[in-house]
Amino acid sequence: KNEVEQSPQNLTAQEGEFITINCSYSVGISALHWLQQHPGGGIVSLFMLSSGKKKHGRLIATINIQEKHSSLHITASHPRDSAVYICAVGTSGSRLTFGEGTQLTVNP
Amino acid sequence: NAGVTQTPKFQVLKTGQSMTLQCAQDMNHNSMYWYRQDPGMGLRLIYYSASEGTTDKGEVPNGYNVSRLNKREFSLRLESAAPSQTSVYFCASSSQGMNTEAFFGQGTRLTVV
Numbered sequence: 001k002n003e004v005e006q007s008p009q010n011l012t013a014q015e016g017e018f019i020t021i022n023c024s025y026s027v028g029i030s031a032l033h034w035l036q037q038h039p040g041g042g043i044v045s046l047f048m049l050s051s052g053k054k055k056h057g058r059l060i061a062t063i064n065i066q067e068k069h070s071s072l073h074i075t076a077s078h079p080r081d082s083a084v085y086i087c088a089v090g091t092s093g094s095r096l097t098f099g100e101g102t103q104l105t106v107n108p
Numbered sequence: 109n110a111g112v113t114q115t116p117k118f119q120v121l122k123t124g125q126s127m128t129l130q131c132a133q134d135m136n137h138n139s140m141y142w143y144r145q146d147p148g149m150g151l152r153l154i155y156y157s158a159s160e161g162t163t164d165k166g167e168v169p170n171g172y173n174v175s176r177l178n179k180r181e182f183s184l185r186l187e188s189a190a191p192s193q194t195s196v197y198f199c200a201s202s203s204q205g206m207n208t209e210a211f212f213g214q215g216t217r218l219t220v221v
Contacts, residue, residue: 004150031207043198043212050207086150090206095166098150 003027006087006099013106019074021102023087026068031090034061034072037101038083046072046085077106110134114199114213121189121220129184129216131199137211139202140182141166142174144195145215151198157182158205189220 007022023032034046047054047061049070054061058077063070074081087099112133121127133140138159143151153166157176171193173185182201186193199213 002150033206033210035210035212041196041215041217043200043215045209045211048207048209088151095153095156096151096206096210098152100148100150 002099003091003097004087004089004099006085006102008102009100010103011105013077013104015078015106015108017077017106019077019081019104019106021072021085021087021104023070023072023099024068025070025087025089025097027089027091027097029065029068029089029091032063032070033088033090033096034070035086035088036083037086043086074104079106079108082106112199112201112211112213114197114216116216117214119216119218121186121218123190123220125189126185126187127189127218128186129197129199129218130181131183131213132181133201133211134180135201135203135211136179137201137203138179139205139208140176141200141202141206141210142172142182142184143198143200144168145198146195154184154197189218191220194218194220 005024031050037043058075060073084101086101088096141156142154155174157163160179197216202208202210
């Protein structure tokens with residue numbers, strides 16, 4: 001079993017829908033990252049959180065440390081949100097363990 | 109503000125050839141990392157440098173060497189490329205370890221034939 005599990009692996013939505021991507025992990029962590037990888041390949045950091053909830057524009061990330069679970073929500077989804085979303089956990093100061101990613105496609 | 113700059117973007121090597129992937133950051137970050145990304149797998153850490161003057165092995169260091177040339181630059185060298193090293197390589201940096209926000213380069217798509 002991978003230390004970081006994301007679900008779903010693939011997600012197709014219609015423009016305007018509310019989207020949730022889940023991340024579960026099996027180890028103690030110091031921080032959790034949500035990253036976005038566009039078709040061109042570049043990776044961008046969306047959030048880093050160790051407790052509670054963060055919001056940036058239409059994106060919201062939550063984490064429940066006791067349940068070892070995090071969610072990334074996208075409100076009013078748009079085709080430009082189409083990308084791979086990657087969850088990664090920091091298990092020590094210098095290392096991240098990555099999930100395999102969730103491929104999101106938002107259709108107009 | 110360039111962030112993390114990685115070169116080259118694409119490279120094709122023959123088995124046994126050597127090459128160096130270059131990475132530079134302009135954010136005065138202490139920590140730098142090299143990852144590889146393969147289909148069906150998450151990013152995996154090859155080597156990292158927690159601070160200038162130090163380097164350490166990650167999960168998959170075999171076949172690679174690194175140099176932290178100065179605070180800005182962290183290079184990855186393949187001494188004798190193998191087809192198993194065909195992958196997309198990412199350099200990343202962070203202020204202080206991976207409990208601070210990470211910034212990634214654009215990636216290098218390497219094919220070894």
